[in-house]
Amino acid sequence: MVCMIQARWLGRALVVLHLCLPSRAVVAAAGGPAATGVQDPGAALMRRQFAESMPDPVLINQRGERLRFFTDLVKGRAVVINFFYADCDRSCPLANGTIRSLRSEFTESFGRSVRFLSITLKAGTDTPEVIARYAKQHAVESAHPDVPDWHFLTGNPDEIRALRWHLGMREKDPAVDGDPAQHAAMLVVGNHATGRWAKLNPLVRPSLVREKAQRIIGWTAAQRYADIRAQVAASAGRRAEPDPAPPVLPPEEPEEAPLPILGRLETPLSGVERGGTPVSTSPLRGKVTVYGRIYTLCPHGSQAVLAAMKRLKDAFGETGEFHLVALSPESTRDTPAFFQSFATLAGAVAEDPWWFVISGKEAVDRFTRSGLGLDPPRPIPAEERLHPDEEEEYDLRLVLVDQQGCIRGRYEVFHPDPFLSQDAAWQIGADTAKLLSQPLPDPNRP
Amino acid sequence: MKTRRSLLKTSAGVAAGSVFHIGSTAHADSPLKVDSQFDGSVQNVPRWENSLPVPVPVRPLSVRQIPAAYGGKPVGAVFHGVAPEYFTAPAGWNMQSTQFHAMAAKAGESFILPRSMGLKTPIWGYAMARPDGTFGDAISPGPHYRFRTGVPVLVRTTNQLPEEISTHLHGGHWPSHSDGHASFLVLPGESRDYFYPNCLPLRKDGTPDITESPSSMWYHDHAADLTASHVARGMAGTTAGFDDLELGLIKRNVLPGIPGQSDENTIYNNPYDLFLALGDRVFHPTGTIWYDTNNNNGYLGNVETVNGAAYPRFTVEARKYRFRFLGASTARHRRIRLSDNSRMLRIGNDAWLFPKGQSMQAFGISPGKRVDVIIDFSRYQPGTQVFLENILEQTNERGPEGSLEQIGDTEVTGNPAFIHRLLRFDVVAANPAVPNASITAQSELRPHETLPASEVEIRRSFRFERKNGHWAINGQFYDERIANAVPRLGSVEEWTLENSSGGWWHPIHIHLESHQQVRNLTTGALPPYQNSFKQDVTMLGPNSSIVIRMRFRSFLGPFMFHCHNNEHEDVEMMFQFEVAESGSRGPKPVNRFFA
Incomplete structure (x- = not known):
């Protein structure tokens, strides 16, 4: 679900957050409001409602591809949208110039996680052939793998008008609204994942447009505010935080689609449970299992992971078909006894279908990497350590494994954006329910 | 009057304990018709089930010394720092009496709709700090502050939301760094x-x-591009200011209050003086606030709220109350009256008290404005119910029906065509231990000084208009690095605020100090009584021009001025002026910037 670049980048983002926030704020960011855990559907709706009712017409791009506007182009992405027509000689050339420069500036930082969509206002005359010629004139195709897509789109004029109105590009005066020559030059910039949308004026200072667009397009707080943080730091005479490498998020799968199979858990892990009992994960075949790595030196991360596991236990623990496994390599600190108290604090009792397994470091690393498909530990440079023993940074995603041992999802329940971490916590619950063919428990009813 | 008296008479024979309604029942309630943004919205909201939320004043965490809640971080040692004026405060500022507060902007939930509907509404609001530095639950309206003129206050504001914020305390006189610049x-x-x-x-x-x-x-959020959606989600709260003059009016029982209590201590506890924040919302069937982030014309709700509760009731004693009405909507204008058309005494406009009150039957209130009003419930028998009504129809974001003059009319003639009830007052007997306030239209309140033409140094003109599908000022858009006006520190300027965006209304808010209306250029008229003193929002009706004068004192800029229809402000009907040691007629790059 999350590619390597992002995982590496996020690791850094967490370090940055650790360094610059009081620890309490990090807990709040990881646990979300009141640590209620599961993303409240109402709160999600408050932020995401704009895209909830977005029209989904079929549009045709310059390559002749038929694409659904929301499903294929917007969902899971950040987008920069404008309206144009091929023989427009007023604001279109200016807007195209702004888009071209944004596209080149975002290539490195956002890659293909952002899309540029130019939709025609004269669908009647801007046929797919005209659109193709127009795109060719603007030389929008690129062989570079990270250049964001720029689609020129045409389609049914009525559907495009409805879409334009939904996007807020509607003039109250019908005479103005119906006249393409008087169309607004605005860019509609949005991010489906965070639900943030705004209209930006392409005719103001380009760096202002870029900075504002970045705040909307950015997937993480650090990315959104890199420029402002640097400014504040500069004005305070402090060193700017390093600008981390960018993440690239692939699009989300459509909701209706079955859960993807991301891999298979071939080799089981053997280790020791809390009380010292030897256990193996092989008898868990036949159950839906969630694995998570516990990293007791990172209290915020572990807290978020354990809280997410606790919610899953509360929701599905009594089905008899569900199991949780918290993993950690053995060390002088992480002993079975220490894990016992850790588990108690997390709200796990011995009868729960929830193991806290300790095994050798090599075995745990191999199991999490080749088995669960998590990222390998990343060494933390000495100067970034918050704790002298904290030598490596771990991928703390929860992994959902189905009855057949297939990996069906990895979930970022510890993420600097509380919205995204809550969303991940909600998503793993929904996906688990799907695998168990159970209705998702109502998060509002304890 | 006749109707009310006959009603009272008919009710006299009714058994004790029953209630009788005051007001015309012919138009008991007109629905709020708004341009449909969302078809499935909540329509039928039970009336008068909610009780009016009365904000409890916040006590400072500490005085003089920074509180434990700051975690040992001195003032200014947070990421965004503190205003430089904190360290260069002149002796007259009495810094040793500084009161320290802390609050967080965070997500929460609230019952805005009556509990019987079973719908909780997620909000973004503000939460008070506890003594240990953690924060309580987010509320909306946010914590209510009471400031004393002459006593500095420091509020450490932490952002626990996933989007950037900026808190503007609207109506005060603050350093640029702390003014909630966008x-x-x-x-x-x-x-x-x-x-x-x-x-x-x-x-x-x-x-x-x-x-x-x-x-x-x-106070409300003022972050560029996000103000409207943040305010719609609940990011607003109230603050009352008191100086010796006003506390004296309470002590002498001119203004409502408990003498000896409401004029003392840091929070000036006063059961007879409260804010009524008027808002409107659209609700999704799940109770979530429905807000279209991409409609930059304005947000109109079909459900009215007062202090964050839909159609509440409030028990009042049969005595004089002071209500500080706040237009907390982003686009809705209202004209407010009592259901029996009784007279009220208006005592202030925006942040400032009048020299003398104005007797009236109705007042207009636009987004961002405050209207300070005395209502005398001693004219009603205990058991009476009287309603607060909006009699101004507004069905789309352009603005309300009628002209600027009609909305400002203080008298109500005939039966209004549109009536929408917002709040029910339930009158009970007055507590005899507290005498009724003595205020009348003759009482002397706050003196006023007119800014004379002879002091004007620079005249400027700002045209509020639509351009390129965007809201613009003089054909330009907000740029954080351009000071669109540079007034000299201490000078007086005269600005013409012109609305040429055919048919649209724009409430224009200017930060830093009050401004004074001089003349309406469209009608040639002098401002009506209520607009002839101080204000911080000047309402521009369709195709109108109003000349204002303003002084720029105490603090170097930059400061914002903008349309207070927050949706217009977000799509850049916003400028800034930078008060500087030497003024300039033309725009200049911003000199001081406190990111």
Whole structure:
């Protein structure tokens, strides 16, 4: 679900957050409001409602591809949208110039996680052939793998008008609204994942447009505010935080689609449970299992992971078909006894279908990497350590494994954006329910 | 009057304990028709089930010394720092009496709709800090502050939301860093020390200008591009200011209050003086606030709220109350009256008290404005129910029906065609231990000084218009690095605010100090009584021009001025002026920037 670049980048983002926030704020960011855990559907709706009712017409791009506007182009992405027509000689050339420069500036930082969509206002005359010629004139195709897509789109004029109105590009005066020559030059910039949308004026200072667009397009707080943080730091005479490498998020799968199979858990892990009992994960075949790595030196991360596991236990623990496994390599600190108290604090009792397994470091690393498909530990440079023993940074995603041992999802329940971490916590619950063919428990009813 | 008396008579025979309604029943309630943004919205909201939320004043965490809640971080040691004026405060600012507060902007939930509907509404609001530095639950309206002129206040504001914020305390006189400038943000996870010196600007002779002491303020989010959606989600709260003059009016029982209690201590506890924040919302069937982020024309709700509760009731004693009405909507204008058309006494406009009250039957209130009103319930028998009504129809974001003059009319003639009830007052007997306030239309309140033409140094003109599908001023858009006007510190300027965006209304808010209306250029008329003193929002009706004068004192810029229809402000009907040691007629790059 999350590619390597992002995982590496996020690791850094967490370090940055650790360094610059009081620890309490990090807990709040990881646990979300009141640590209620599961993303409240109402709160999600408050932020995401704009895209909830977005029209989904079929549009045709310059390559002749038929694409659904929301499903294929917007969902899971950040987008920069404008309206144009091929023989427009007023604001279109200016807007195209702004888009071209944004596209080149975002290539490195956002890659293909952002899309540029130019939709025609004269669908009647801007046929797919005209659109193709127009795109060719603007030389929008690129062989570079990270250049964001720029689609020129045409389609049914009525559907495009409805879409334009939904996007807020509607003039109250019908005479103005119906006249393409008087169309607004605005860019509609949005991010489906965070639900943030705004209209930006392409005719103001380009760096202002870029900075504002970045705040909307950015997937993480650090990315959104890199420029402002640097400014504040500069004005305070402090060193700017390093600008981390960018993440690239692939699009989300459509909701209706079955859960993807991301891999298979071939080799089981053997280790020791809390009380010292030897256990193996092989008898868990036949159950839906969630694995998570516990990293007791990172209290915020572990807290978020354990809280997410606790919610899953509360929701599905009594089905008899569900199991949780918290993993950690053995060390002088992480002993079975220490894990016992850790588990108690997390709200796990011995009868729960929830193991806290300790095994050798090599075995745990191999199991999490080749088995669960998590990222390998990343060494933390000495100067970034918050704790002298904290030598490596771990991928703390929860992994959902189905009855057949297939990996069906990895979930970022510890993420600097509380919205995204809550969303991940909600998503793993929904996906688990799907695998168990159970209705998702109502998060509002304890 | 006749109707009411006959009603009272008919009700006299009714058994004790029953209630009788006051007001015309012919138009009991017109629905709020709004341009449909969302078809499935909640329509039928039970009336008068909610009780009116009465904000409890916040006590400072500490005085003089920074509180434990700051975690040992001195003032200014947070990411966004503190205003430089905190460290260069002149002796007159009485810094040793500084009160320290902390709050967080965070997500929460609230019962806005009556509990019987079973729908909780997610909100973004503000939460008070506990003594240990953690924060309570987010509420909306946010914590209610009471400031004393002459006592500096520092509020450490932490952002626990996933989007950037900026808190503007509207109506006060603050340093640029702390003024809630649209680009002086608090990033997620970070804090800013907002410094409110509560100083008065100085007259030319060096004495404090007591005419400028603010009474009714409010704070709300002001982050560029996000203000409207943040305010719609609940990011607003109220602040009352008190100076010796106003506390004296309470002590002498001119203004409502409990003498000896409401004029003392840091929170001035006063059961007879409260804000009524008027808002409107659209609700999704799940109770979530429905807000279209991409409609930049304005947000109109079909459900009215007062202090964050839909159609509440409020029990009042049969005595005089002071209500500080706040237009907390982003686009809805209202004209407010009592259901029996009784007279009320208006005592202030925006943050400032009038020299003398204005007797009236109705007042207009637009987004961002405050209207300070005395209502005398001693005219009603205990058991009476009287309603607060909006009699101004507004069906689309352009603005309300009628002209600027009609909305400002203080008399109500005939039966209004549109009536929408907002709040029910349930009258009970007055507590005999507290005498009724003595205020009348003759009572002397806050003196006023007119800014004469002879003092004007620079005249400027700002045209509020639509351009390129965007809202613009003089054909230009907000740029955080351009000071669109540079007034000289201490000077007086005269600005013409012109609305040429055919058919649209624009409430224009200017930060830093009050401004005074001089003349309406469209009608040639002098301002009506209620607009002839001080204000911080000047309402522009369709195709109107109003000349204002303003002084720029105490603080160097930059400061914002903008349309207070927050949706218009977000799509850049916003400028800034940078008060500087030497003024300039043309725009200049911004010199001071406090990101």
